[in-house]
Amino acid sequence: MAVAAMKKLTLVAHAKDKRKILKTLVGLGTAEVAASKDYDKTVKCDDAGLRAEVERKLNRVSFAFSFMKDTHRELNKLSDGEKAPEIPLEKLNLKRENKLIEYDDMISEVTENEHDLFSIISDLEDYNTRLTDIKTETARLTHQNEQLRDYLDFDIKFSSVKDTQRVAMFLGLIKGGKKEILLEGATQTAVLKFSGSGDGVFAMCLKEEKEQISKLLIAADFSRCPFTQDFTAKELTDKNNQRINELAEARLDIYKQAASAFKYAYELKVLYDYYFIELAKLDALARTAATSKAFVLEAWVTASAAELTQSKIKEAAPSAEIFVSDPQKGDPVPTYIRSNKFVSPFGINVTAMYGVPKYGELDPNPFVAFFYFLFFGFMLGDAGYGIILSLACFAYLLFRKPVKNSGSFILMFGLCGLSTILWGAIFGGWFSIESQYLQGSAIGRFLLNFKLIDPLSGSQALVMFGMALGLGVIQIAAGFFLSGVTKFRANNKLDAIFNDFSWVVILLGFIVLVFDLLGILKTSVAGIVIALTGLAMLIVGGALGKKNPVKMFIGAFKNVYGGINVFADILSYARLFGLGLTTGVIGMVINKIGALIIDLIPYAGYAIAAVVLLGGHAFNLLINLLGVYVHNCRLQYVEFFGKFYGGEGRAFAPLGSKTKYVYLTDKLETANNTKTNKLEINNNPTK
């Protein structure tokens, strides 16, 4: 349960073994490739061409996913409408799979399917092109139909609008409202027809009058009709509409065909992750020194997996030379934290959100796990909610069996549910049912046996308030203690004792003092003495290492003045009390409303009340879960981490650990477990 020790693995090998070695590393999942020493001043291999190829393939698979998503949406939309009944809608799952596979299996699966999958993708690409064509044509036809609308009133073929021997003809559009110009200026023999909208105009006149009519038309901003087909506007529109319908059907057909690719979603995901890892490999290679014949690869491995990694590489490439060394000072060593089952969910979801510890720094996870667990139940404070939360989370874990760490968030809430049951029993919170009703039943009386504090009965609220601040004092003291330990390890012993441990002493003194005042301990002045000792240490701490007496005084003053911040931090734990109260009171309101409904409405009231109670408590649980999660995090980040923790480390990211759709197995922990069975590993090189 700590930050795992790391080793640096340096290997020199033939260029031809490059792929084999990387494949081994991905399969093991134990090594993070580091940049070669003096990277900028060394030779390296240019894999740009290969990289572009891999990226192109990744893009094609991504396209397939987004196209399938569109297809699914379109088919969904169409099957809702009346136009296309009975479309068998196949399921499409583009979410991350809850599946753990071996890298070797991934490779063999990809080698087997790759050709078929890419031909499916090129089918999809083909469909996409056709859909684009259909879209363009439909848009063109729709646009044409709009243009034709102005001519629909003229029952004449466009091709017949041309001058004959004696007669001139015009068909086109004029500006709206300029109709009068034509009507007033037209000659007796001219024929004028206007469309319903008044924009379209057809004019016919004797050849001799052509010029005169032309002038009039120009004055009315006439533009000649662009159509010359051998159809009337109506015929052409009908023809277009028919074509649009055909295209819509063709579009549907294409989507239906595309839907047949849905069943390959899983294979495509594996394919995507395969190339995603290929890209990671190329990135790793880009950071290593290489000539055309050989290459040097440096990688970080956990100390426990170093031996296994070394032997596996030897197996893959017997000619490779491997050196394992301890990290040097100043090396950017990544952090890998090994925690037990209880601590690790808190480490992943609380600490890592803030930042992982630097290599060699103290691992705060056990403390975070303890306090987070403790505070969570205090803030939620209802055993009924705790039972529901734990049951729901553990049932999910049991049935879904999330692989690797994907279930850690749920596991954390499940554990916190246990804490909630504990605190809820102490506060007598069972779905906020008031104790006088609980008294009425045997189970209720049994549950009330655990009740120690009633937050809603007068002065006991103050006890709960005091407990909240007390928990704060404990966590802050722990923070100062850990800060002291860190400084102690860095050999700043005096600093640790007088600036950090002094606070632990002061806070301890306060705790003793409070116990004395409450009559729990009979210590007379011991508490004050302890606290004053701490204060004296703190004053010395401020003066430490300064020669000028004025500066010594200022330092000591600063240290004592800093006490204001410590007390502000402690007051911040009042939120434990505030949030605990929120859950209880809102729950009580919901129960009261339920009871009111039962009283007011006979018979049907029970059904309505049931809905109100269920919905209300679900709302209360959810909104408070959010609040508790957030405020618990804040207490860890600001009040606790502020004392001692930087979180400026870099998380260990071994080659092959980053995937998008499936999970790869790794040997990080198995290596740890089989460390003692080293012989076995050597004897069975295949396994």
Next chain:
Amino acid sequence: MTLGTFLALLGAALSVGLAGIGSSIGVGTAGRAAAGVVSEDPDKFIKCLILQLIPGTQGLYGFIIGFLALLKINVFAGVSQLSLAAGLGMLAACLPMAISGLFSGIHQGKVAASGIALVAKKPEESTKAIVMSAMVETYALLGLIASFLAVFLPNYAAMV
């Protein structure tokens, strides 16, 4: 009803009302930002919704204080006749929640809206956005606790 009881009811009303205003403005501000982000990427809905919800708690806190005040006045079973001093006391007790709820709700909404912008760019960092907006809530919580203690502990009904 005595003037005292009226003042106590006024306190409850202010606590629920003002804190509710604060929350509704806050949730509204955050909601507008969230709608913008969701229009670009509907998959971020849940993350945005959580952030939008955060400034909503002030309204709940205000409601709690209002409810406790109503319990104290005993509105559910024959209203207590409070003296003028007791009524004024109850009114004053409700004010910390009312005021802190009003202003912290508005400002938390602004932080949540910025947090939603953060989610738009870096969805994996949403926890940080949530924690940042929780910073503002501290002061509403302090108001809640102050009001709770002041409403709940004294025996107003016996005050002359």
